[in-house]
Amino acid sequence: xxxxxxxxxxxxxxxxxxxxxxxxxxxxxxxxxxxxxxxxxxxxxxxxxxxxxxxxxxxxxxxxxxxxxxxxxxxxxxxxxxxxxxxxxxxxxxxxxxxxxxxxxxxxxxxxxxxxxxxxxxxxxxxxxxxxxxxxxxxxxxxxxxxxxxxxxxxxxxxxxxxxxxxxxxxxxxxxxxxxxxxxxxxxxxxxxxxxxxxxxxxxxxxxxxxxxxxxxxxxxxxxxxxxxxxxxxxxxxxxxxxxxxxxxxxxxxxxxxxxxxxxxxxxxxxxxxxxxxxxxxxxxxxxxxxxxxxxxxxxxxxxxxxxxxxxxxxxxxxxxxxxxxxxxxxxxxxxxxxxxxxxxxxxxxxxxxxxxxxxxxxxxxxxxxxxxxxxxxxxxxxxxxxxxxx
Amino acid sequence: xxxxxxxxxxxxxxxxxxxxxxxxxxxxxxxxxxxxxxxxxxxxxxxxxxxxxxxxxxxxxxxxxxxxxxxxxxxxxxxxxxxxxxxxxxxxxxxxxxxxxxxxxxxxxxxxxxxxxxxxxxxxxxxxxxxxxxxxxxxxxxxxxxxxxxxxxxxxxxxxxxxxxxxxxxxxxxxxxxxxxxxxxxxxxxxxxxxxxxxxxxxxxxxxxxxxxxxxxxxxxxxxxxxxxxxxxxxxxxxxxxxxxxxxxxxxxxxxxxxxxxxxxxxxxxxxxxxxxxxxxxxxxxxxxxxxxxxxxxxxxxxxxxxxxxxxxxxxxxxxxxxxxxxxxxxxxxxxx
Numbered sequence: 001x002x003x004x005x006x007x008x009x010x011x012x013x014x015x016x017x018x019x020x021x022x023x024x025x026x027x028x029x030x031x032x033x034x035x036x037x038x039x040x041x042x043x044x045x046x047x048x049x050x051x052x053x054x055x056x057x058x059x060x061x062x063x064x065x066x067x068x069x070x071x072x073x074x075x076x077x078x079x080x081x082x083x084x085x086x087x088x089x090x091x092x093x094x095x096x097x098x099x100x101x102x103x104x105x106x107x108x109x110x111x112x113x114x115x116x117x118x119x120x121x122x123x124x125x126x127x128x129x130x131x132x133x134x135x136x137x138x139x140x141x142x143x144x145x146x147x148x149x150x151x152x153x154x155x156x157x158x159x160x161x162x163x164x165x166x167x168x169x170x171x172x173x174x175x176x177x178x179x180x181x182x183x184x185x186x187x188x189x190x191x192x193x194x195x196x197x198x199x200x201x202x203x204x205x206x207x208x209x210x211x212x213x214x215x216x217x218x219x220x221x222x223x224x225x226x227x228x229x230x231x232x233x234x235x236x237x238x239x240x241x242x243x244x245x246x247x248x249x250x251x252x253x254x255x256x257x258x259x260x261x262x263x264x265x266x267x268x269x270x271x272x273x274x275x276x277x278x279x280x281x282x283x284x285x286x287x288x289x290x291x292x293x294x295x296x297x298x299x300x301x302x303x304x305x306x307x308x309x310x311x312x313x314x315x316x317x318x319x320x321x322x323x324x325x326x327x328x329x330x331x332x333x334x335x336x337x338x339x340x341x342x343x344x345x346x347x348x349x350x351x352x353x354x355x356x357x358x359x360x361x362x363x364x365x366x367x368x369x370x371x372x373x374x375x376x377x378x379x380x381x382x383x384x385x386x387x388x389x390x391x
Numbered sequence: 392x393x394x395x396x397x398x399x400x401x402x403x404x405x406x407x408x409x410x411x412x413x414x415x416x417x418x419x420x421x422x423x424x425x426x427x428x429x430x431x432x433x434x435x436x437x438x439x440x441x442x443x444x445x446x447x448x449x450x451x452x453x454x455x456x457x458x459x460x461x462x463x464x465x466x467x468x469x470x471x472x473x474x475x476x477x478x479x480x481x482x483x484x485x486x487x488x489x490x491x492x493x494x495x496x497x498x499x500x501x502x503x504x505x506x507x508x509x510x511x512x513x514x515x516x517x518x519x520x521x522x523x524x525x526x527x528x529x530x531x532x533x534x535x536x537x538x539x540x541x542x543x544x545x546x547x548x549x550x551x552x553x554x555x556x557x558x559x560x561x562x563x564x565x566x567x568x569x570x571x572x573x574x575x576x577x578x579x580x581x582x583x584x585x586x587x588x589x590x591x592x593x594x595x596x597x598x599x600x601x602x603x604x605x606x607x608x609x610x611x612x613x614x615x616x617x618x619x620x621x622x623x624x625x626x627x628x629x630x631x632x633x634x635x636x637x638x639x640x641x642x643x644x645x646x647x648x649x650x651x652x653x654x655x656x657x658x659x660x661x662x663x664x665x666x667x668x669x670x671x672x673x674x675x676x677x678x679x680x681x682x683x684x685x686x687x688x689x690x691x692x693x694x695x696x697x698x699x700x701x702x703x704x705x706x707x708x709x710x711x712x713x714x715x716x717x718x719x720x721x722x723x724x725x726x727x728x
């Protein structure tokens with residue numbers, strides 16, 4: 001075992017650091033919806049022009065073909081430089097794009113992949129439904145073949161960035177007789193197609209992040225099917241594990257940074273008894289425990305990266321990391337509440353009014369979305385411990 | 392960067408676990424002498440070269456590092472190996488560092504038993520020492536954050552005390568005496584902390600395997616209990632605590648071996664994380680076993696008692712948390728935005 005980076009990796013780090021320090025936008029990402037989407041597109045365009053688009057993509061499809069270690073280095077340098085998060089770029093770069101790379105036709109790849117890399121196209125996901133959240137195989141949105149089109153009727157929900165996305169990865173039931181994960185199809189849906197209505201869901205932080213999407217006789221060309229009719233489940237599952245592990249990397253790296261921020265907060269915030277928070281042993285011991293946990297999360301990440309480099313794939317270990325990262329993040333948010341006292345209650349219309357209170361509420365987004373903590377425990381019980389199935 | 396054991400490291404783990412499983416199985420602790428330490432066990436382990444695993448060849452050691460020692464003691468935790476091995480290893484390191492090569496050689500070759508001492512304020516008005524494994528010991532080793540000292544036990548009067556973990560013995564002393572060898576600095580403390588954390592991880596992993604195996608075969612209400620989420624989810628949490636402690640052990644061991652700047656922080660963190668893993672996992676293991684889990688005939692309580700024996704060694708939670716905080720105050724580079 002070793003924690004040493006090769007000369008090539010160190011050179012990559014230096015190159016990434018210098019490019020990022022010269023190019024990371026100085027202004028914060030706007031909270032207004034359309035402006036936020038434009039901000040994401042502009043940043044992706046800048047990455048593309050600078051030769052930094054497609055960190056996790058193979059070189060054969062326009063990506064950088066980086067090793068897992070270099071991807072980690074890139075994310076560490078992004079955090080260090082305060083670079084914008086993935087935000088609305090995440091579905092295209094981490095899910096839609098990689099799915100097309102592994103299962104799409106060469107025409108689909110040639111049309112869509114450059115648009116994702118250059119920031120021209122933002123993608124959203126159309127998997128979850130009111131009756132199919134954690135239980136994804138319960139999808140009931142219908143797709144009927146009519147000539148050379150698929151006619152879609154139904155409803156999707158929790159669609160992040162659906163209000164400014166250009167394309168959607170849409171999972172529909174194309175065989176009405178089928179049950180569970182059979183008879184599903186994965187299709188690329190142009191969000192400007194007639195019959196699509198996007199309705200906002202305002203979250204408890206007061207922001208529009210997710211949407212309900214309604215489909216009323218939406219006609220999608222069959223040529224947009226990926227992997228063929230009825231292959232939807234295997235297409236949807238084709239990219240999940242490594243992407244899921246990597247999608248949490250920025251959160252995990254930022255935890256150590258946030259701990260320093262909270263330490264700083266505790267140096268200048270007084271508790272209800274007038275003492276500085278840092279003079280309170282309960283606060284400092286909680287901070288210390290979180291620091292140890294954040295270090296162990298980093299060590300877990302390095303273990304996953306070693307596993308990917310060694311075996312080229314990842315088992316259920318990604319679920320362990322997701323569960324641990326989101327738990328620790330939540331505990332950090334709870335600590336900031338106890339440090340801030342009354343100030344914690346000063347929350348206005350959106351995140352701009354109070355970063356910490358916003359993050360406190362956001363912590364439930366992390367423990368629920370992308371497979372809730374309960375689902376992660378089920379995955380660990382099934383696949384890692386091989387306990388008898390509950391379902 | 393590689394943070395999983397490589398083939399060579401795995402082969403050490405395999406050799407250690409094979410030996411412990413066949414020569415010193417957990418079942419020995421149910422026997423009449425509760426698996427008590429003796430001269431035969433001591434000399435057999437010397438033949439395997441484990442006391443000198445991390446010491447140089449010219450002293451009779453194997454020339455390995457803190458990484459291999461951590462892997463060795465993780466298996467000791469898993470099989471509830473004799474706790475008397477760690478103080479011999481620590482005493483050998485101390486002797487080597489204090490230029491007492493003859494003593495280091497004698498310890499590595501299994502000539503002596505060494506007791507392990509911790510400061511104890513619990514019994515007397517003045518601070519004393521709480522000693523483990525003192526039965527038939529010739530020396531006593533006391534390792535603190537800034538100093539480590541080796542004492543000749545012939546000059547000490549010990550009062551025996553009962554010990555929760557029946558595989559070893561406990562005693563206390565209030566007598567002050569001069570060490571025969573001592574060293575300054577925190578190096579040996581970190582090594583002791585790392586290896587104790589490794590044993591706690593081994594305990595946490597062993598009880599996870601124990602309850603998972605039981606959950607597959609124990610039937611209640613017509614189904615294996617492992618199919619109930621009330622059992623599955625706590626088991627998943629046990630696996631998570633093991634993974635966190637295991638990976639942190641690897642990171643801390645490499646950091647200590649390579650004398651990185653963050654070694655103290657990494658090692659303190661693994662003791663804290665391993666304490667948590669062992670404490671919670673023996674708890675959940677005992678609880679999910681139900682009635683059988685609190686009987687003497689079952690193995691569960693042996694792991695529970697071993698975990699609680701090791702929790703206060705080289706840093707209980709409060710002390711670790713305050714130390715980690717002090718380290719982060721020293722290293723935090725201030726606000727970053």
